[in-house]
Amino acid sequence: MHPLRRTAAAALCAAALAVLVSGCTSGAESEPDDSVDRTPSSEIAASGTSPIVFAFVCDVDGSDRTETYTTYSAVWQDERTECRAERITGTEASAQQQAALDAAAGESTLEQLASGCAVTGVSPWTSTILSSSAADTAAGLALYCPGHPQMDHLQDAIAAYRG
Structure with a gap:
């Protein structure tokens, strides 16, 4: 290949790569809390085909500061004890979510179950179950x-309560 063509081809490739890279990273910022859809999923008619997905907004060390997580494992790793689940996408409960809601027998909403799944070191994860409503919620958590x-x-x- 002629040296001038090789230089032009290299410059074209470099320009194309720069456009691709900038296109992938431009606007790549943290998702602000304002982008979280705060509509409770219990008010959503199951007419869509996309399962409901939550983000978890957790208090940080008893301060006014919060941190948003997108996976349970990240929340568990940071050992958060106060979180709320906020729907970020989806219109229909998944089969697992619906089974958990059924097991909870009306004692908990999907958001409450998702919030309960996010936390560690607090009730019901560390306590005795003392009522049928708590047992129903725990059964929902076990499935969710x-x-x-x-x-x-x-x-x-659960086993001790239901004996």
């Missing part, structure tokens, strides 16, 4: 977040 790090205690508490 089977990978929770304190699931063994929750299942033991």
Whole structure:
């Protein structure tokens, strides 16, 4: 290849790469809390085909500061004890979410179950179940977040209550 063509081809490739890279990173900022859809999913008619997905807004060390997470495992790693689930997308409960709602028998909303799955070190993950409503909510949590790090205690508490 002629040296001038090689230089032109290299410049064209570099320009194309710069456009691609800038297109991928421009506007790549943290998602502000204002972008979170705050409509409770219990008010959404199951007419869409997209499952409901939550973000978790958690208090940081008892201060006024919050941190937003997109996965349960990230919340568990930071050992947050106060979080609220906020729907970020979706219109229809997944089969797992619906099964959890059914098990909760009207004692908890989907947001409450999602919030409960996010936290560790607090009730019902660390306490005794003392009522049928608490047992129903715990059953919903057991179905909604089977990978929770304190699931063994929750299942033991459910079994002890239902004896």
